[in-house]
Amino acid sequence: MLILLPPSESKTGRTRGRPLDLERLSLPGLTAARAALLGPVAEVSGRPAAADLLGVSPNLTEEIARNTRLTTAPSVPTADLYTGVLYDALDLASLDATARRRANRRVLVISALFGALRLTDRVPPYRLSMAVNVPGVGPLAGHWRQPLAQELPAVVGRGLVIDCRSSTYAAAWVPQGDLARRWVQIRVPGATHMAKHTRGLVTRALCQSQQDPRTPSGLAEVLAEAFRVELHQPASATKPWVLDVHTPKS
Known part of the structure; x- marks a missing residue:
């Protein structure tokens, strides 16, 4: 199985450690698509109007400034x-x-900046949303659509795609063909803040489980x-199965 998670806006930094090395990342x-973003993102983040262009609060000056140090700042394992x-x-x-x-x-x-990351990959803290239109690059979801479509099917193999992404990040890759029949979206009905919490618990449960189901019903x-x-069947051949997950059993 492959569990797709969204990133978080909040990120942990470090004061020491080796800088980003794109050649050491997985996938x-x-x-090439990662390298093509580093310069434009750093450039736009150094502009006076950076907050507006990145769609963040002007108060987040330090988080925006992180984007100007992507190749020199200490990298952090994605897990941390x-x-x-x-x-x-x-x-x-x-x-x-x-x-x-x-x-x-x-x-x-x-990730809006790195496309997709394993938990063992080491990257610097950054502030960038998949919804951003980066000058010189364009909408980030469009930037990643083809590279992810070429790379991720082989990563999934014959397993399930378990999708915990938000709609913004889901736009960057839509499973196609046979893979679409093994695509399951995790939905938390009636929840907003708790939806993220429940998806985290679902991911934890799947990592703790020895089982590796190969079907949505499994x-x-x-x-x-x-x-x-x-479990709800797909609305069409191009849509995912939807698994509604409610409050954990006591």
Whole structure:
């Protein structure tokens, strides 16, 4: 299985460590698209109107400034980089060694700056949304659509795509063909803030599970051990299965 997560706006930095090395990141088919963004993102982040162009609050000056140091700032393992509600619920640090190895294999974070990252990849803190239109590059979802479409199907193999992304990040890659029939969107009905928390718990449960379901119904059975779930068939051949996940069982 491949579990797709969104990034978080909040990120952890470090004061020491080696800088970004694109050649050491996983998914080497994305290297060119990653390299093409570093300069334009740094340039726009140094402009007086950077906050408007990046769609963030003008008060976030230090977070914006991080984008100007992408090639020199200490890099951080992706597992430690992202914070916030989803990642607090996932709580990677508390997983045992076996579950952590599964997480390293099964989890992929979709990133506006790096396309997709394994938990073991090391990158610097940055502030960039997939919704941004970067001058000289264009809309980021469009920038990543072809590279991700070429790279990710081989990563999925014969397994499921378990989609915990927000709609903004889902726009960067839509599974096609046979893969679309193994695409399951995790939905949390009636929730907003708690949706992120529940998706974090779902991801944690799947990393702790020894099972590797190959069908949407098999996934529903695995998660039904810890959650109330309802599986819905795709609305069309190009749409995902939808798995509604409710409050964890007590």
